[in-house]
Amino acid sequence: MTYRVLAAASAVALLAVLVAGCSGGGGAALTKQTLTFTERQNDNSASFVDNPPKSAATGDEPKLSPSDQLTFTADMLDRSGKDVGDLDASCTVTATATGSFDDSHAQCVGTADIPGGSLTLAVGGKAFGAGTTRGAVVGGTGDYAGATGSFTSSDENGTDKPSQDTFRLFIPKQ
Secondary structure: OOHHHHHHHHHHHHHHHHHHHHOHHHOOOEEEEEEEEEEEEOHHHOEEEOOOOOOOOEOOEOOOOOOOEEEEEEEEEOOOOOEEEEEEEEEEEEEOOOOOHHHOEEEEEEEEEEOOEEEEEEEEEOOOOOEEEEEEEEEEEEOOOOOEEEEEEEEOOOOOOOEEEEEEEEEEOO
16 A cells, blocks of 8 residues: 555545544533623733834824734623623734724634633634624633633724623533
8 A cells, every 4th residue: 555545544534533523413412601791991901012023103002013912901890890700812913904903903812701710712813993803712611611602892983981792602511
């Protein structure tokens, strides 16, 4: 047998195992859960690292370029306005047309520490600016162990109002 035939046979066998493992027959049952919080930015907690190529600030905002880093933390408030957790995130700018937040793209990861555990979050592409940010829930701890799903973080264009965060989760039944 040549190496190509052996490699192809191995790839087909691996694909068959993966497909069998992904079929719904023996999978764990999932529960759906939706959580909603108000995200209140902590103005003094944000930081910006202007990696090369360095750029000048435009007004109150820095001018972004690829490889710049942003980090921030925010309070997570329940419906009554009580502080019940924190959101911590870090973003790396991947592309920008003008250097503004509104047209820049980034890769962001974060953790939402909320009552019952935490959620691990990821956002790629258009991650900044006013409007709605959409991302993935890629894991969790505590009550959310093994969670997957999605989230949205919506803010009103041109306001300083807090964002509304909605997490749509699928959690394995234990």
